Amino acid sequence: MEPGSRGAAPGGVSVSAVLPAGGSGERLGGATPKQFCALQGRPLVSYAVRAMERISWISDIIVVVSPENIETMKTIIEKYGHKRVTVVEGGITRHRSIFNGLKVFAENEFSSHLLQKPEVVIIHDAVRPFVEEDIVSKVVMAAKEHGAAGAIRPLVSTVIASAADGCLDHSLERARYRASEMPQAFLFDIIYEAYQQCTDYDLDYGTECLHLALKYCKTNAKLVEGTADLWKVTYKRDLYAAESVIKDNLSQQVCVITNGKETLAQVGFLLPESLKSQIKVEAITVPLSKNDSRLQNIISGQCYNFVCVNDKRCAIQEAQELADMLEKSNTPLLCPVVLISVHLDISENNSFSIGMEDLTTIKKFARETKKKNILVYGLLIQYKKFPLISYVFGYWYGAEVVWNGCLAQAKPQNPGCSWCRGCAWEETSFSQ
């Protein structure tokens, strides 16, 4: 998609988003707040912004941060190439921060220029990095119809009320209650009205936007069942978990690019097939073309693993073209992209070598692209002896070793599931 173009929002409404990210270091004892902690080198808030940014029909993304973090946030936006983002100064509580975020659509004083008021506004947390378009879309649709909507999840633990003496008063029937999660969405006029009516007490001590819509605008929010990945990064263990999920996601897809020649296509198919026993991959084979919409979609969908197959022994032209396309997409800004350039030798002659000049060119190319966070590896394959991989530029490994080595940084730490091959980590709560 060209920059600036917008897909249609669900229901044809105009939609913007507010991300409260205002927790200050002070409240955590002077240390960095969670939303600025790095996962795979990238701050948590950047993942949440990116999740919103990938949804083309969201017009503006307002990130609300505490005054001392405004510069940090602006640096993050620049570094990771975020678009459509406005940074707004937060208040001293979550509700006051969200209110400030909403004001940029309604009051001149809170922004250098008044942003266009959306019909529906999404509210999402900076510490929930894995939100998908599907749930955002459902919540927006429900908000359009009901005035307010929010994602919910089943309770993991029974909820209990304690009496004044610290003893159990009663426990809630788990099935009747839900955990209120994010994203939430509102008709802008409703949530803005609610915040305007809101008492100081609610602004200071409340946390639940759905509650404000109900209390001040008599709007009963529609509750939408969300997925397990909406969870909020709260504890240190959530940081570990989030990082593992990110790595998991990165390593699952590989795009194989061939020029359409039959032999090449065959290798393009065989290589990932033979490696599937070593690493879980979803291989997609496409030709290399700037105008191929499938390839463009794959790149903009943040694929981080590419195999480029050609039949020229050392030519790097195709790898160079792909590297250029990747660079333009900004994808490598987020995480390293692995590009394995496979050179297929289909000659009958079994002995060959790569000239020093070619090798120098290739190494220079790899060094240059590495600066752009694109890691190029080369494989030379003797097709007649396939799957014998006989030569790797600069690396004397077999193909599987290279493959695993290339993907190692994108691959999740193996959770050691030798015991439970095929175990069901269902996205459902597990009781009994």
Added chain:
Amino acid sequence: MEPGSRGAAPGGVSVSAVLPAGGSGERLGGATPKQFCALQGRPLVSYAVRAMERISWISDIIVVVSPENIETMKTIIEKYGHKRVTVVEGGITRHRSIFNGLKVFAENEFSSHLLQKPEVVIIHDAVRPFVEEDIVSKVVMAAKEHGAAGAIRPLVSTVIASAADGCLDHSLERARYRASEMPQAFLFDIIYEAYQQCTDYDLDYGTECLHLALKYCKTNAKLVEGTADLWKVTYKRDLYAAESVIKDNLSQQVCVITNGKETLAQVGFLLPESLKSQIKVEAITVPLSKNDSRLQNIISGQCYNFVCVNDKRCAIQEAQELADMLEKSNTPLLCPVVLISVHLDISENNSFSIGMEDLTTIKKFARETKKKNILVYGLLIQYKKFPLISYVFGYWYGAEVVWNGCLAQAKPQNPGCSWCRGCAWEETSFSQ
């Protein structure tokens, strides 16, 4: 502590524990249930059993598993050397399984021999591996006084009730409610009475033991604030998190053993000090002696990293003694133990080498201990040139490389916190 000896329980009561681990693969679609999934190669349930087993004043640990997993559970108990554990066949729901677990203390038919009925029984989950003695002790004390007690945690999300139309009915004031967690504890007679009175409906659809004690025995459980590490492994992300926490715990402590000579003690102090910039360690220096209670406590407290400093160039006697002690402790059964044998050369002569014979002896020793899950590494240090590490048996690394290499498998995946050095992953919920 000698096998069989017991510390005194809080309040002097007799205490046993029931761990429901009865979730069957069938309920998860034929796959392995979570409690049998491996973290660092060891099933989750084994961590929970070990957490109970380490508390010396718990007499019996009843693990309740579904019929098809009884043999699996027995294999786990044997493999990991668990003591004081009785495996009991579970029922079709959580409550029925717990009831079966309690029956082994009260009814002959459920065990080959009737176990001695405890005054207080702990109920804990097999999928909560990180429970510490402190919270178990508090819950037991509170149960002795109040008849029932359970650990609680603040709610992470707002809890809401939905109306019949799927819209928000009301949201609960978060501060007034808590999540009910484990462990829980009860006077045995109270919880057993509650289960005997319990309707089939409650046995089939309930999950909360505190609720049964209240409903059937009018016992209002005392609620005890628990720590964040009590969380239940529920989703796949929890598996990632739990494994990271385990690795984190393993790598934090190193025990340095010296024979008491001043020079050795100095190196024993300097080595971890100089490495602290590379890896976070808590070093404890003790002499090597089978009768030293501090060393015994460290080994039984599951330290996995040892540095043994001596001034004999190649003697492995001390490393051998320590390896024997470790083997007897069963610690290496759970996770690999790293043993770095540091040989200090205090001679004025700067050039030396290790004879082939010595090297062969050392390598043979390392191979043998590796079979017992004790990984021996050797370092030869020229003290006059300290901290120059000049020779490593079989490995040509500097000390830091060896150190990091040795601990790599016990070390957590770095969560990439370059951004948030010193960030506060407080064990508190983070709102705003």
